[in-house]
Amino acid sequence: MPTGRIYQAAVIAALALFFFANLSINTWASPGKKGHEEPQAKQDLVAPPPLQDSARETEPQIKREYRVQLATTPSPLVKGKNKVSLYISTPEGQPVENVLVKGVLRMEPEMKGHGKMPAILLDLPFAAQAEPGWYASGAVLKHDGSWSLELALVYPDGQEQSFASDLAVIDEGPNKLVLAAFGSIIAGAILLAQVLKRTLKTSDEEVPAGE
Amino acid sequence: MSKVNLNPNPLKQAKTGSEPLIKRILRSPWYPGILQWPTLLVFNLVIWQLLWGPKDAHDNFGTAMTWVIWWPVIPIFFMLLGRFWCAVCPFATISDLFQKWFGTNLPVPRWLKKYGIWIIDIAFIVITWADHVYGIVESPRGSGYLLLIIFTGVVVAGVLFSRRTWCRYLCFLGGLSGNYSRAAVVELRATPEVCKNCRDLACYKGNEKAPGCPMFEVPRTMDSNALCNFCGYCVKSCPNDSITIKTRPATKELWFIRRPKLEESFLAVVIMGIVFVQNITMLDVWDTILKTLEKLAGTDSYFVTFTITFILAMSLTVAAMWFTSFFSARGTGERAWSNFAKFGYAIIPLDLAGHVAHNLFHLLSEGLAVVFTGMALLGMEVHDMSPAILGDEAIQILQYSLIVLGTVASLYTAKRIAVSNYQEKAKAGKAFLPYLVFILLLGVINAVLFYLPMAHRM
Numbered sequence: 155m156p157t158g159r160i161y162q163a164a165v166i167a168a169l170a171l172f173f174f175a176n177l178s179i180n181t182w183a184s185p186g187k188k189g190h191e192e193p194q195a196k197q198d199l200v201a202p203p204p205l206q207d208s209a210r211e212t213e214p215q216i217k218r219e220y221r222v223q224l225a226t227t228p229s230p231l232v233k234g235k236n237k238v239s240l241y242i243s244t245p246e247g248q249p250v251e252n253v254l255v256k257g258v259l260r261m262e263p264e265m266k267g268h269g270k271m272p273a274i275l276l277d278l279p280f281a282a283q284a285e286p287g288w289y290a291s292g293a294v295l296k297h298d299g300s301w302s303l304e305l306a307l308v309y310p311d312g313q314e315q316s317f318a319s320d321l322a323v324i325d326e327g328p329n330k331l332v333l334a335a336f337g338s339i340i341a342g343a344i345l346l347a348q349v350l351k352r353t354l355k356t357s358d359e360e361v362p363a364g365e
Numbered sequence: 366m367s368k369v370n371l372n373p374n375p376l377k378q379a380k381t382g383s384e385p386l387i388k389r390i391l392r393s394p395w396y397p398g399i400l401q402w403p404t405l406l407v408f409n410l411v412i413w414q415l416l417w418g419p420k421d422a423h424d425n426f427g428t429a430m431t432w433v434i435w436w437p438v439i440p441i442f443f444m445l446l447g448r449f450w451c452a453v454c455p456f457a458t459i460s461d462l463f464q465k466w467f468g469t470n471l472p473v474p475r476w477l478k479k480y481g482i483w484i485i486d487i488a489f490i491v492i493t494w495a496d497h498v499y500g501i502v503e504s505p506r507g508s509g510y511l512l513l514i515i516f517t518g519v520v521v522a523g524v525l526f527s528r529r530t531w532c533r534y535l536c537f538l539g540g541l542s543g544n545y546s547r548a549a550v551v552e553l554r555a556t557p558e559v560c561k562n563c564r565d566l567a568c569y570k571g572n573e574k575a576p577g578c579p580m581f582e583v584p585r586t587m588d589s590n591a592l593c594n595f596c597g598y599c600v601k602s603c604p605n606d607s608i609t610i611k612t613r614p615a616t617k618e619l620w621f622i623r624r625p626k627l628e629e630s631f632l633a634v635v636i637m638g639i640v641f642v643q644n645i646t647m648l649d650v651w652d653t654i655l656k657t658l659e660k661l662a663g664t665d666s667y668f669v670t671f672t673i674t675f676i677l678a679m680s681l682t683v684a685a686m687w688f689t690s691f692f693s694a695r696g697t698g699e700r701a702w703s704n705f706a707k708f709g710y711a712i713i714p715l716d717l718a719g720h721v722a723h724n725l726f727h728l729l730s731e732g733l734a735v736v737f738t739g740m741a742l743l744g745m746e747v748h749d750m751s752p753a754i755l756g757d758e759a760i761q762i763l764q765y766s767l768i769v770l771g772t773v774a775s776l777y778t779a780k781r782i783a784v785s786n787y788q789e790k791a792k793a794g795k796a797f798l799p800y801l802v803f804i805l806l807l808g809v810i811n812a813v814l815f816y817l818p819m820a821h822r823m
Contacts, residue, residue, distance in 0.1 A: 298420065325420045328506055328513075336517045347469040347524040354469070 219245055220309060222317060231323045233298040238278055239290040242307070249287025254308040255280035259293060259321070261301045278303075298325035387610055391597030400453040408455035412516075414742075415509030425505040426738035431512075432502050433731045437724030439538075440717055443545035444615070447552070451542060451594035456515060457532055457579070460523035470527040473534060473581070481534030482628040486635065488537040493639050494675050497646060498668055529579040533592060540632045543591035544713050545720075547618045548774075552611050553584070553593050553600075559607035560585035568599035568608070575601035584608060590618060591629075616774050619710045620781035627702060630709020631683070637712055637807060638682035640719035642675055644814040686712070689803040696795025697787060707786060708800050711779035715804065718771020719811050722764040729755040729763075764815045772808030779804060 223241040231238075238257065242250045257278030278291035295301070305317040390396050407430070414427030422428040442450045451457060464470070477484075492501075492511070501507035515536075522531035532539060555568070568584045571577035575598040578584070582592050584599045585607070600608045645651055658670040690704040697704070733752040740747055755763075783797035 325506065328416045328509060332510065332513075336513050339517050340520045343521040343524050344463075344467045347467050350471065350525070351469045354471070 220250060220307075220313075220315065221245065221247075222305070222307070222315075224303075224319065226321070231293070231295060231301070231321055233295055233323060233325045236293045236295060237290055238280075238293050238303070239283075239288060240280065240305070241287050242289065243287055249285075250309065251282065251286055252310045253282075253289065255289045256306040257291060258304045259295070259301050260304060261297055261299060295323050298323045385610075388600060388608075391595070391600040391610070393597075394601075396597050397452045401455075401458045404453045405455045405458050412509060412512055415505045415512065418505060419741075420505060422503050422505055423734075424738060424741060426735070426742050428502075428505050428508060429731075429734040429738045431508055433727050434735050437721070437728035439542075440545055440720045440724070443542050444549060444717055444721075445551075446595065447546035447549040447590040448542050448592075448594040451532055451539075451580075452596040454532075456519045456536070457529055457594075459516065460519045460529055460531055461579075463520050463523040464527075467524045468527075469525060471525055473526050473530050477530070477534050482540060482626070482632075484535060485537055485540035486628060486632045488535075489540060489632070490635060490639075490679065492537055493642070494672070497642070497671050497675070528577070528581055532594070533580050540629070541636065544629060544633055544636075544710075545717050546590040546593075547710070548616045548713055548717055549590050549618075550612055550615050552590055552613055552618070553595060554587065554609055554611065555584040555599075555603075556607045556609055557585065559605045563605060563607070565604060567602040567604055571598070572602050572604075575599075577602070588623060616714050616778050619713055619778045621785050622707070622710055622782075625706040625710065627706040627709075630706045630712075633709045633712045633716055634683050634686045634705075635679055636716045637719065638679040640716065640723060641682065641810065641814065642678045643723055644811075645674070645678070646671075648814070648817045650817060685803060685806075689799045692799040693796045696798070697792055704796070708779055708782055708796075711775050711782055711800060711804065712807070714774035714778055715768075715771040715807055715811070718767045718774070722767040722771075722811070722815060725763055725767070726760055729753065729760050730757065761815065765812060768808060768811045768815060772804060772811075775804045775807075776801060 221243045223243075225239045225241065227237040227239070238259075240255060242253050244250060257280055259276040259278060261274040274297060276293060276295070278293055280289045280291045282288070283290050299322075301321045301323050303317075303319045303321050305319075307315045307317070309315070384392070411427040411430050414425055415431070418427055419425045439450060496502055496507075499507055501511055518535060519531045522535060523529075536542075563585070565572075566583065567574075567577075569577050569582075578599055579596060580592045580594055584593075584603075587593060645654065654674070655667075655670055658673060659665045662669055662673060664670070686709065687701060687705055690708060691701040693708065694701045694704045730753045732754040733750070737747040737750065737752060779800040780797050783793040783800075787793040787796055
């Protein structure tokens with residue numbers, strides 16, 4: 155096999171591998187589908203950060219102290235699709251069902267003096283999951299940086315609580331669609347060149363005018 | 366003039382031990398490959414870091430390599446060695462490789478030959494604008510995307526068209542490097558007496574020793590550095606050993622441009638506008654300017670306010686140059702655009718000085734960021750250490766010195782252009798006088814801008 159062919163095959167294989175690997179490794183899917191780990195049990199939670207119970211000081215009349223644990227998939231959150239889950243339990247560790255959960259993710263963009271932008275707000279439509287005590291919502295984040303999660307909970311006994319927690323959102327890497335677009339253009343040009351090579355006789359040895 | 370003909374009698378001295386070092390290097394089969402491959406390796410690391418490394422520019426090795434080292438150093442390279450960088454540029458290597466494996470070698474389309482330099486001019490302006498609006502330099506991902514766009518363009522041009530079509534007709538840096546390298550202190554030229562009877566044209570067509578000129582140049586008619594990248598192929602392939610490398614006074618080529626081109630002069634003037642924009646947006650006073658513009662434009666959109674600033678800076682500089690050319694042309698009885706094309710080259714030394722002076726700040730006050738981010742790649746974190754190589758005051762002295770040098774070089778170049786174009790002293794004086802005022806004004810504006818405090822990149 156000629157060396158040129160080996161090079162060609164190697165480059166095509168490397169390019170294909172590069173793009174498919176990137177697409178598959180970083181592909182996100184909707185919660186529960188391939189690419190995301192479903193937080194099924196408490197041990198699956200990755201170090202749930204302690205939530206600041208702002209209601210504790212302002213509403214001393216609360217009798218029961220419910221425990222709320224936060225889990226995100228992936229952890230930490232990334233720019234793109236994510237899943238935010240809550241596990242709500244009684245002080246005795248029993249899961250609490252029928253909790254009304256309202257959540258908002260908020261970001262105050264910093265523009266370094268390059269103009270002003272209003273705060274970005276993202277509603278989180280939490281829904282009860284099959285496992286008792288679990289509530290989850292998808293979150294498509296278009297910006298990386300520091301976000302704050304604000305939660306308002308209404309328990310079955312009518313008690314209300316609110317929480318706030320800072321969450322860091324990271325940018326994992328380049329946009330996969332952009333990479334795929336560049337890859338496609340390159341692959342298209344290579345294919346076109348191969349077609350033209352077989353159909354046209356080309357030579358660039360024409361000496362410039364004036365010689 | 367320190368003219369050193371490195372091969373005064375090529376037919377007799379060819380390939381002897383007395384050959385100067387620089388020519389021996391260019392003739393070596395190891396050159397330019399020995400520099401191309403390490404550069405390509407570093408480029409891969411840079412791309413990887415920009416796209417998948419830390420998102421914060423401050424921690425990204427790719428950002429440090431690209432914008433703190435490469436971009437500030439590249440004009441110095443052009444000044445000293447012409448377009449030598451283009452010979453080892455990773456994109457050129459990528460183009461060559463893809464062409465070798467998949468290339469169809471179509472001839473370059475005529476429209477590209479005709480309008481290529483305008484495409485380069487526009488691309489350069491658009492990229493500079495996009496950098497400010499989308500924060501390309503400040504964002505490793507943005508820089509990565511820019512390199513990916515170039516990579517894609519290079520590969521497409523490489524596999525479809527012959528030689529280095531991208532480098533000659535499309536590379537946005539090509540216009541800049543072409544202009545700057547005209548001021549370089551070295552030149553590669555053929556020896557006319559030796560080439561007179563040559564029918565082989567191996568320098569253009571290539572032979573078993575080396576490929577033809579990748580930049581589509583025929584050395585025996587080449588009178589400019591603008592399109593020579595010192596790849597050394599013609600040195601290797603020439604059967605008559607006609608190629609010489611000479612040193613020359615800096616900017617000399619600009620004094621005798623035989624066929625001045627408006628697009629090249631236009632780029633030289635536009636670059637001055639870009640240097641102004643680059644400086645202004647990094648000054649503390651920029652916020653005040655922005656607020657004023659926001660009031661005037663009735664919007665706080667940065668996209669709008671910066672675009673206004675950008676267009677103003679470009680068009681005011683071009684308009685000022687046109688008016689200067691208009692007054693100069695009145696004294697000589699020519700058209701303003703004709704004088705614009707002729708004298709636009711005189712701005713190149715000041716462009717070069719402004720570009721180097723601006724980037725000297727980043728190079729010398731943030732240069733160690735390359736070491737720190739490089740160490741971080743190896744798992745060694747450096748905290749609370751200044752990335753500065755020199756103090757701000759020392760940098761400012763260097764910046765002023767460069768601006769003064771650039772202004773003097775531009776003035777001298779304008780004078781030489783006037784003298785070489787007009788036989789009569791009086792006419793040459795009338796042609797030169799408006800440019801004297803214009804160049805001095807540009808020098809003063811640059812000096813004022815460098816006096817004000819500037820922001821960092823990393």
